[in-house]
Amino acid sequence: MIKINHIVEYLQLFFPLIFGLILLAVSISEKAVKKMALVVSLGIFALSFGALFFFNLTYDEVFNWIIVSNQEKTFDFLLFRTRLTDLLILSTSTALLLICVRLYNFSTKNLKLVIALLFIQFSITQFTILSDSLILLFSCFELFGILLMLMFVAVGEKEVLRPVKLFMFFWGASSALIFFSILILASVLGESKGVFDVTVSSIPVLVEEITYFTHKELFLGCLLGALLVRGSIFPFHSWGLQFIKTNIFPINILYSWFYPQLIFCVFYKLITEVFRNDMARYESLVYYLIFFSCLYHAVLIIREEKIHAKIGCFIGVCNSILYLLLFSMKVDEIKYSILFLLSYTLLASGVLFSENQEEKSVKSFEGTRYSFSHIYLFLSTMFFPVSSFFISIISIYSFFLDKNNALGLISIFSFLFVLASIVPFLYQNAFVTIQNGTDKFNIFVRLPAAVISLIMLLLGLYPHIIMELIL
Amino acid sequence: MNLGYISAHFIYIYLALIAIVLWYKDSKIKEVVLLSSSLVIATLLLSGIYFETFTSDRFVDFNISNYSRLMGILTLFVVIFYRSEKYFLDRVANFLLLPISYIFVTTEDAFILLGSAIATKSILLSSVSKNLPMNQLRKYKIIEMISIGFLLLFAVFFSISVKSPVFVDIEVENYQLYSLAMIFLVVTIIEISSGIFMGLKSHILSDSTGPARSLYFFYGIVVVLYKLILVINNLLIEAEPEFQRSIVSFIKYYAPINFFMHNFLAINQSDIKKFFNRIISSLLGLVLLSVIVVKSGSIKAELIYYLISILISYILISEIYDLAKNSTDASIINENPFEALYRRNKIATVVFILAVLNLVGIPFTYGFSSKFFFLLNYFQEGYIYPMLVILLSSVFVLPDVMKVISSLFSINKESMVLNFGMNKTLFLILFSILIVIFGVYPKIYF
Numbered sequence: 001m002i003k004i005n006h007i008v009e010y011l012q013l014f015f016p017l018i019f020g021l022i023l024l025a026v027s028i029s030e031k032a033v034k035k036m037a038l039v040v041s042l043g044i045f046a047l048s049f050g051a052l053f054f055f056n057l058t059y060d061e062v063f064n065w066i067i068v069s070n071q072e073k074t075f076d077f078l079l080f081r082t083r084l085t086d087l088l089i090l091s092t093s094t095a096l097l098l099i100c101v102r103l104y105n106f107s108t109k110n111l112k113l114v115i116a117l118l119f120i121q122f123s124i125t126q127f128t129i130l131s132d133s134l135i136l137l138f139s140c141f142e143l144f145g146i147l148l149m150l151m152f153v154a155v156g157e158k159e160v161l162r163p164v165k166l167f168m169f170f171w172g173a174s175s176a177l178i179f180f181s182i183l184i185l186a187s188v189l190g191e192s193k194g195v196f197d198v199t200v201s202s203i204p205v206l207v208e209e210i211t212y213f214t215h216k217e218l219f220l221g222c223l224l225g226a227l228l229v230r231g232s233i234f235p236f237h238s239w240g241l242q243f244i245k246t247n248i249f250p251i252n253i254l255y256s257w258f259y260p261q262l263i264f265c266v267f268y269k270l271i272t273e274v275f276r277n278d279m280a281r282y283e284s285l286v287y288y289l290i291f292f293s294c295l296y297h298a299v300l301i302i303r304e305e306k307i308h309a310k311i312g313c314f315i316g317v318c319n320s321i322l323y324l325l326l327f328s329m330k331v332d333e334i335k336y337s338i339l340f341l342l343s344y345t346l347l348a349s350g351v352l353f354s355e356n357q358e359e360k361s362v363k364s365f366e367g368t369r370y371s372f373s374h375i376y377l378f379l380s381t382m383f384f385p386v387s388s389f390f391i392s393i394i395s396i397y398s399f400f401l402d403k404n405n406a407l408g409l410i411s412i413f414s415f416l417f418v419l420a421s422i423v424p425f426l427y428q429n430a431f432v433t434i435q436n437g438t439d440k441f442n443i444f445v446r447l448p449a450a451v452i453s454l455i456m457l458l459l460g461l462y463p464h465i466i467m468e469l470i471l
Numbered sequence: 472m473n474l475g476y477i478s479a480h481f482i483y484i485y486l487a488l489i490a491i492v493l494w495y496k497d498s499k500i501k502e503v504v505l506l507s508s509s510l511v512i513a514t515l516l517l518s519g520i521y522f523e524t525f526t527s528d529r530f531v532d533f534n535i536s537n538y539s540r541l542m543g544i545l546t547l548f549v550v551i552f553y554r555s556e557k558y559f560l561d562r563v564a565n566f567l568l569l570p571i572s573y574i575f576v577t578t579e580d581a582f583i584l585l586g587s588a589i590a591t592k593s594i595l596l597s598s599v600s601k602n603l604p605m606n607q608l609r610k611y612k613i614i615e616m617i618s619i620g621f622l623l624l625f626a627v628f629f630s631i632s633v634k635s636p637v638f639v640d641i642e643v644e645n646y647q648l649y650s651l652a653m654i655f656l657v658v659t660i661i662e663i664s665s666g667i668f669m670g671l672k673s674h675i676l677s678d679s680t681g682p683a684r685s686l687y688f689f690y691g692i693v694v695v696l697y698k699l700i701l702v703i704n705n706l707l708i709e710a711e712p713e714f715q716r717s718i719v720s721f722i723k724y725y726a727p728i729n730f731f732m733h734n735f736l737a738i739n740q741s742d743i744k745k746f747f748n749r750i751i752s753s754l755l756g757l758v759l760l761s762v763i764v765v766k767s768g769s770i771k772a773e774l775i776y777y778l779i780s781i782l783i784s785y786i787l788i789s790e791i792y793d794l795a796k797n798s799t800d801a802s803i804i805n806e807n808p809f810e811a812l813y814r815r816n817k818i819a820t821v822v823f824i825l826a827v828l829n830l831v832g833i834p835f836t837y838g839f840s841s842k843f844f845f846l847l848n849y850f851q852e853g854y855i856y857p858m859l860v861i862l863l864s865s866v867f868v869l870p871d872v873m874k875v876i877s878s879l880f881s882i883n884k885e886s887m888v889l890n891f892g893m894n895k896t897l898f899l900i901l902f903s904i905l906i907v908i909f910g911v912y913p914k915i916y917f
Binding site for chain 1: 833835846850851855869870872876877
């Protein structure tokens, strides 16, 4: 008996993937591709909206056919969904919709390929967020990077070569480390159990089984190192920043909106599960590292001149604080970080969206059109009270100060840095914008930033929406 | 007398058939006969999977495993793939190499092993020699002579069957002889798979075009390597513990260092073909690691799985390279034939990206699962730090690989549309489907 829930599940998971593959295969005009992308992304958004609020979805029954347990040499695809994952998927599908809206009035190199990759990317993101088996998580995470890079290469000109090389180097290094740690885990299992039967929740038990001390250290060290590289915080910051610096349209939104959520999800799954018992001795080391990363990015904000580079550093600061939160919090305290995650990704991508209103040659806000969303986004960067960013920071302070004064000080310090460096610049540009503003209304150009600022306003007024959803 | 037995001996009939057919002057008849007989033999090999394995001691000792059948299928692929080659010699080389490599894989006799190796190498030489410059040909000949020489020495010292139970009877005074032969074999393997000669040889062969390169790779490396690894594993089981330990510890250090060096040399190459050759040499060098696991049979399946994944990548990359290179305008001296490939042929672009990702081992490709299962064996033996070196040094080449991929999407107005023809496009697609299927569901193989 086929239930409506199952259809929704299948559609949600595979529809973007199939659509992307079809787009790759057929040859149609760019105009038609844009229209189709808009309609399909609207459908995907509706599906994920429904999945969060209306349907009660579990993947237990549907994916039995893929699971082959207790056999060697199989890949098990286990999916696991909670309200949190549904929320993250809703958020990424919103990003997809907004990107498609913006692309409607945008022309770039290899447009069809970019749109196809975008949809495949979305599907991969969904799988990463939902996956419970370690190998699926790892594989999808890898694929995300590869697709991001392919898209980068497909859109960009010659100037993307350096970022691509940097990206590939760091990404490859972290994949080698993750691969290595998975090998250690697999060698613990031996021949008796399936190599890929490992679910994320069963990792702590397996880690306990690693009897040889140095192997255990190696496993934890490799995994942690890989995650820190992926997070692109301090010593490895440059590849993340380079992405934003080139400022190529769909990529910067992907990096500022998709990527932090994805990495949050992976961090949340791995760190809170794996490191809960064994993290204690590394805790201070990680804190110092992240603290330094925060300050470093904050200082970089002052040094960088272009607005999108500043936004890149801003994402760096926020990411570092998020990892700080993840390392210090328990599972039931996740609501603090979720609101923060949503608000800073929204804020950064909103600014990037509104900057993309003009041609590529305009590297700052000067000369762009005045709108409500500009002013609102600038204000919320300065901790404007009626915005979700403000609310989330307040809740973070309260959380940090409850827990550890030093952590609270770290976050306050770095945000003060952000404030001191970014605000004069934004003020100046905002007023220039108002003075030079010319009105030429185009809904596809203005809609994304306006929608983002409306969401932020809504979450700022009613932050308990998120809290209730998660709980 | 069963079907497997008949199929094994059909090889001789087949060889005789080829010898007769080659006397005819009408090339049309030759081709029809050769193609149809290769189809028949491949069908027999394929159907052999469902029969029990058997060993015949009547004439030559055969050990028909699933591997030889797999080789049959792959050979069929290659034969049909190169069916429409311009040079007749290339086509004949394919047809001849099929039975000879089959004998090479299945035999357990040292002299037959040597004979088929020499035959393989001489056919290859004749196939390669038509489009190599004289000085390079001389170098290539010298290298091949050295490797044949080592094999010959090995066969002389072991003028007995290679089958492992024989060595139970080895007496103490023969021990010196035994270790000497072993050393010859190890040197041969190093020379074939990963030594400095390998780099030189692949550079020389990268100047030759068409099927010669793939043939060299397919028969000269994959087949020979697999067999020699098996032989050395068999021998090492019976060896003295001290000798075992010294060989193992040598390879334990040699393989990671070799891998590192080849990857390091790869990023210094300006020529794309040499770059990929170096990566492939480094990957082949890892095959030596399977000598470490001194449990013959335990590694077989993973080793073949690993070798075939490299083979597929190599065939796809080198084919697309050749086709792209030949189609670019001769007046434009273009170092990178992959430039703007996306504009010229979309299928080739997708296949090429898949092949490259397969080569570096990205998840959901065949290359990933093959590396995983291959390396897992050594991990479980406890060789953790050599693995760490190998994994980290594989990261070197990634930026340059991405550089090649990024050149696919550049806009080059002077480039023209590429057309591969139905035959080759079909096979490119078939191979890439293989990559994805084995990547997602490796259990099919095992």
